[in-house]
Amino acid sequence: MKRLLTWAAVVTMGIGGTHTTRAQEEIAGLPTPHYHPEATDPAWLAFAAQFHGHIGPWATSGLRAGMIARRAVGAKGYFDLRVEVEGPLVKPPHSCFLDGLQVSTGATLGKRNLIWTETDALVVRVTNTKTGKQVELRPTAKLLAVIASMKPTPVDSDDHGHAHDHGEGSADAVARRIVAMPEKELFAVKVIEKE
Ligand SMILES: [Zn+2]
Structure with missing residues (x-):
């Protein structure tokens, strides 16, 4: 934990106040994400940005879902x-x-413990494989409305328009709103199988 906080502090110190893609300290050997840290950002947001490349509403919704579900099981x-x-x-x-x-769950494509199936409605089921406890998360209408408040991105954009826009309604502005929302406003959580 100490190492995580130290790294986040380094990231925060890297704020340059300019809209370049090099707004944080580079980690040697890894790509530099499109992330412009703010003082109120939780430490985990920098790690998510390092992994994903930016912080959009969908990525942050997934982050919050995973944290809630992992704790629930x-x-x-x-x-x-x-x-x-x-x-x-x-x-x-x-x-x-x-x-x-x-x-946020550590379940990954590579470990084959994250599986996605295409359907019309978003549902996340997380199972503790040691105890069998399982929860189901569905996004609230409020969360979907907040996500939808993001401005449409340019069609020709290869990064969801992220690098070009940081104002109101931009990917990172809406993402930070989702980061700060209370958990109960984000997902309906139901225990499917008890331990
Ligand atoms: Zn994204």
Whole structure:
């Protein structure tokens, strides 16, 4: 934990106040994300940005979903859970939700413990593989409305328009709103199977 906080402090110190893509300290050997840290950002947001490349509403929704679900089933993360996602997540920005989930649960494509199936409605099921406890999360109408408040991005953009716009309604402005929303306003959580 100490190392995480130290790293976040380094990131925060990297604020340059300019809209360049090099707004934070580079981690040697890794790509530099389109992330412009703010003092109120939680430490985990920098890690998500490092993994995903930016902080959009779908990625941050996935982050929050994974945190809520992991805690609800009492899993440590990475190796003791399975994440099953249903939803219309064919391409970005919607599919960014899956990256947020990977960061906050530690279940990944590579470990094959994150599985996505295409359907019309978004549902996340997380199972603690040691105890069998399982929860189901569905986004609230409020969360979907907040996500939808993001301004449409340019069609020719290869990064969801993120690097060009940081004002109101931009990907990172709406993302930060989602970061700060109370959990009960984000997802309806239901325990499916008890331990
Ligand atoms: Zn994204």
